[in-house]
Amino acid sequence: MDIKPIATGVVLAIGLMFGGVAQAEESKAKSWNLAGEQKTVLSGKVVDILCELTGDCPANCGDGSRQLGILEANNRLTLAAKNGQANFAGAVADLLPYCGKQVDVDGLMLGETTRLYQVQFIRESGQTDWAKANTFSKAWAAKFPDDAKKKGPWFRKDSRVTALIERDGWLGLGHQADKEFLEWWE
């Protein structure tokens, strides 16, 4: 009996069935113990999400003003919501240099119903070395050089943020609300 066709079929079947699992096994992403967290490697083109949906496509993926994502070869679009830094930073600064390019990203898919992606590592397709997705702070400092000269993490000294807190208080309900809250809470 010629078993070659069966063997070929089985090998193909196993390869296709477990392709997605193999992808997860290759991930070097670190767990953040988040809801519905799943280590995930994606390969595709860095795109401007709004451009993909509407056809409104400014140069350079919106130059940092627009949310970016990964468009895989199978046309699946994934929004990159977060980078690898634990300092309230999104993923745009890390993805923007790759606008329109084919990349691999490694990170976490998370969430129970709404699913978001956190990019921890990125590399251009065909490259072997990964870069950490942690460039937000440097990009912020370059954009806000006067704020960057002050002490502390970016979110404590960003003048857009401090202006709002100065005006509305930490709860957003006015300074009297902050005072009453702290008297009760502390």
Added chain:
Amino acid sequence: MKRLSISAAAVAVFTLALGLVLQPWNRTEASTPSKRVSVTGEIMDTWCYVSGVMGAAEATLGSAHHTCAIWCAAGGIPVGLLGDDGQVYMVLQLEGKGTAGGDPSFLDLQSETVKAEGEVYERDGLTYLVVEKILTNEGIAATHEDYGLIPPFAIPKAEKARIQGAE
């Protein structure tokens, strides 16, 4: 004849595998045409709400999480609108401005309950919203009495002392 049936078996196995691969979890959806909507809900921080990084999702809404919501929006994390129906709308544009650059006009809207008009797009499990106009603004819901301050370090120690009149 035997060889033919073996080949047929191989094709069947391959087809079965292909069918498994094309199950819904691997299937992609084409971009759908937009739908005109008017949605009421809170302008919120999608990362903290979805990820559970700050604990319960409810604790990441309103005044309890207001400062953190501003930080995340300034950091370019996607801003959302949590509709009264519980739907998380990923806001891509707010009155003509993209939501990744931390524009002061939408930092100013964080935690506020608004009625927004715009276009909705469904794609690969997410609901995206392009807000053309904010119609009404009811302000920030007071949630700090239920959840305290999220995260607790949002107000620095020295600032707490200043607010309480100790410095």
